[in-house]
Amino acid sequence: MSNATVSNAFNRPDQLSKSKREEILKACKELGYFGPNKAAQSLRKGSFNIVALVLPDSVEYMVSDPVASSFMRGVASVLEAQHINLLLFSGTADNVGDIVDFVDGLICYGRPRNPKLIEHLANVSKQVVTVDFDLPSHASINIDNQQAAFDVASKALNDESDVAIFGLRLLDTDLLCRVYEQSLIDLETSIAHQRYSGYLKAIEECGLTLGEDRVWNIPESSERFANIAAKELLNLSPRPNTVLCMSDLIALPLLREAKKLGVKIPQELKVVGFDGVDEALRFSPSLTTIHQNSEEKGREAAKLFLDKSDAKVMLGYTLKMGQSC
Amino acid sequence: MSNATVSNAFNRPDQLSKSKREEILKACKELGYFGPNKAAQSLRKGSFNIVALVLPDSVEYMVSDPVASSFMRGVASVLEAQHINLLLFSGTADNVGDIVDFVDGLICYGRPRNPKLIEHLANVSKQVVTVDFDLPSHASINIDNQQAAFDVASKALNDESDVAIFGLRLLDTDLLCRVYEQSLIDLETSIAHQRYSGYLKAIEECGLTLGEDRVWNIPESSERFANIAAKELLNLSPRPNTVLCMSDLIALPLLREAKKLGVKIPQELKVVGFDGVDEALRFSPSLTTIHQNSEEKGREAAKLFLDKSDAKVMLGYTLKMGQSC
DNA sequence: CTGTTAGCGCATTCAA
DNA sequence: TTGAATGCGCTAACAG
Numbered sequence: 081m082s083n084a085t086v087s088n089a090f091n092r093p094d095q096l097s098k099s100k101r102e103e104i105l106k107a108c109k110e111l112g113y114f115g116p117n118k119a120a121q122s123l124r125k126g127s128f129n130i131v132a133l134v135l136p137d138s139v140e141y142m143v144s145d146p147v148a149s150s151f152m153r154g155v156a157s158v159l160e161a162q163h164i165n166l167l168l169f170s171g172t173a174d175n176v177g178d179i180v181d182f183v184d185g186l187i188c189y190g191r192p193r194n195p196k197l198i199e200h201l202a203n204v205s206k207q208v209v210t211v212d213f214d215l216p217s218h219a220s221i222n223i224d225n226q227q228a229a230f231d232v233a234s235k236a237l238n239d240e241s242d243v244a245i246f247g248l249r250l251l252d253t254d255l256l257c258r259v260y261e262q263s264l265i266d267l268e269t270s271i272a273h274q275r276y277s278g279y280l281k282a283i284e285e286c287g288l289t290l291g292e293d294r295v296w297n298i299p300e301s302s303e304r305f306a307n308i309a310a311k312e313l314l315n316l317s318p319r320p321n322t323v324l325c326m327s328d329l330i331a332l333p334l335l336r337e338a339k340k341l342g343v344k345i346p347q348e349l350k351v352v353g354f355d356g357v358d359e360a361l362r363f364s365p366s367l368t369t370i371h372q373n374s375e376e377k378g379r380e381a382a383k384l385f386l387d388k389s390d391a392k393v394m395l396g397y398t399l400k401m402g403q404s405c
Numbered sequence: 406m407s408n409a410t411v412s413n414a415f416n417r418p419d420q421l422s423k424s425k426r427e428e429i430l431k432a433c434k435e436l437g438y439f440g441p442n443k444a445a446q447s448l449r450k451g452s453f454n455i456v457a458l459v460l461p462d463s464v465e466y467m468v469s470d471p472v473a474s475s476f477m478r479g480v481a482s483v484l485e486a487q488h489i490n491l492l493l494f495s496g497t498a499d500n501v502g503d504i505v506d507f508v509d510g511l512i513c514y515g516r517p518r519n520p521k522l523i524e525h526l527a528n529v530s531k532q533v534v535t536v537d538f539d540l541p542s543h544a545s546i547n548i549d550n551q552q553a554a555f556d557v558a559s560k561a562l563n564d565e566s567d568v569a570i571f572g573l574r575l576l577d578t579d580l581l582c583r584v585y586e587q588s589l590i591d592l593e594t595s596i597a598h599q600r601y602s603g604y605l606k607a608i609e610e611c612g613l614t615l616g617e618d619r620v621w622n623i624p625e626s627s628e629r630f631a632n633i634a635a636k637e638l639l640n641l642s643p644r645p646n647t648v649l650c651m652s653d654l655i656a657l658p659l660l661r662e663a664k665k666l667g668v669k670i671p672q673e674l675k676v677v678g679f680d681g682v683d684e685a686l687r688f689s690p691s692l693t694t695i696h697q698n699s700e701e702k703g704r705e706a707a708k709l710f711l712d713k714s715d716a717k718v719m720l721g722y723t724l725k726m727g728q729s730c
Numbered sequence: 731c732t733g734t735t736a737g738c739g740c741a742t743t744c745a746a
Numbered sequence: 747t748t749g750a751a752t753g754c755g756c757t758a759a760c761a762g
Contacts (some may be wrong), residue, residue, distance in 0.1 A: 156463065
């Protein structure tokens with residue numbers, strides 16, 4: 081009874097006699113051997129049944145975001161069915177090397193915060209699927225952010241609009257600030273830019289202009305920063321009467337704060353969001369927003385991955401009219 | 406120049422001359438070799454820099470839950486600092502064998518839904534930390550669920566209470582149903598039972614009894630099931646005037662539904678929750694609940710793990726009085 | 731300071 | 747049907 085025979089007993093039952101196999105299995109049980117070591121097996125075979133989920137930011141931040149959570153849910157639902165496990169990787173790290181050798185490939189949700197990581201990702205020789213951003217010669221899933229932003233902004237704007245924008249990480253900084261130098265915005269790639277560009281187009285079509293103190297950079301889609309920005313905005317004089325928000329999560333605190341101050345919505349303040357999270361639809365006044373099906377995004381990403389596809393897929397979105405404009 | 410020397414060039418710079426090292430590193434770069442293969446390295450060394458996070462249920466369900474998300478955030482914040490990555494493992498699976506050979510150990514958040522998994526977990530020979538349940542001879546973190554449930558229930562109850570309980574997975578079923586046969590409840594281990602037992606004690610101390618149609622089994626902490634249970638309860642005649650809910654997430658839909666029907670809170674209906682999620686504190690009327698610091702739980706679990714501890718730790722909780730009772 | 735050897739645990743030849 | 751040999755890529759121990 082050699083190691084190879086034992087291997088066969090576990091992996092290729094047809095390669096040995098039934099009696100021998102049972103004899104081996106029984107002996108293994110007695111010795112406390114519960115089957116091949118998966119690490120060694122994977123080293124040998126080169127497959128791991130593990131997929132890295134590369135997050136845009138730290139794991140900490142990620143799991144708080146309902147949009148990201150929906151995405152994960154979609155991914156997990158497809159991969160779980162194939163007994164593939166998820167390895168979380170922070171978008172703030174840059175050492176993909178630490179994990180690439182353990183996984184069959186990577187699904188990257190959102191442009192990672194760390195630019196070095198993006199470089200490394202581009203050079204990975206395993207299957208990669210990117211979502212909400214692109215990498216040359218890898219599969220990707222996107223929605224038309226510019227068109228969607230244009231659509232939702234157009235619903236809020238009219239010729240009396242004094243418009244402001246709550247931008248999501250328009251600048252590469254962790255600071256909440258106004259964006260005075262609009263040239264600083266990375267025009268190339270981020271979804272923030274695409275949405276920004278859609279807003280500008282809608283503003284232009286209404287014959288409006290955007291005041292130079294009217295654009296906020298909110299570093300992450302969190303209540304904390306959005307609260308501060310909301311207060312800044314509401315204390316302005318003259319106060320903007322229309323706010324285009326790049327995510328629902330930063331629009332909701334604005335609605336809450338405005339309600340608290342007795343500002344009438346939508347008469348005195350119109351607000352639109354982006355993403356279509358449950359809370360935005362449930363809130364009173366409900367938020368006009370772009371709904372994107374994040375769970376479907378996750379499922380599609382997982383499918384592209386399983387198919388070893390290199391397709392560039394564009395998904396749809398839905399404009400949800402609420403009471404906020 | 407041998408393989409071992411190259412290995413040293415990467416891992417033990419002090420073992421060879423600076424010139425040799427640079428020569429090697431340069432040659433590697435040209436050949437497109439970016440350092441040791443981590444899978445092979447780990448096979449050799451037996452350490453992986455990966456920790457499995459064993460979830461109580463499927464990944465899909467997990468990421469929707471704000472309490473679980475906080476926990477993950479806590480775990481991740483500690484492990485990320487050590488460059489340890491998280492591998493998610495579903496509590497509905499039973500093949501820990503698929504991943505145990507890839508990780509340095511496991512952190513198990515909540516009693517896994519799959520009983521087979523629990524058996525396997527008990528036999529794992531790597532470091533294991535359990536949270537909100539126990540495994541013999543492994544480290545664990547808990548809160549005193551029974552006492553906490555007693556505390557919060559006591560705030561809601563008086564001698565005029567007609568009390569009902571929204572239980573979280575009191576029965577091992579995916580069905581929303583009433584719990585008529587209270588003997589069916591697994592008395593041993595689940596946090597649901599511990600909380601149930603605390604409720605009963607509080608009810609008894611008030612000299613009350615629990616009607617036999619007054620206990621609901623809600624299979625998971627989700628809005629969907631809680632909505633249905635809320636409607637069932639509010640349509641009852643006589644209607645309970647006090648509801649003890651085993652999580653905030655199932656208490657909130659009840660508050661919403663009651664508000665919609667114009668039921669006065671707390672005059673006509675008192676509600677208490679468990680967990681202390683943000684939304685519960687923000688809601689109007691705010692929910693009286695037990696706040697447990699899930700993020701701290703996560704951090705502590707990660708620390709126990711890193712310390713290779715086998716301690717059984719009991720964490721505190723806080724009673725948060727709201728307007729709901 | 732450098733190179734050789736052995737083996738982590740496995741699965742695939744190939745010969746018997 | 748079985749078993750001996752080889753190597754996946756790496757590193758610890760040792761010899762030079």
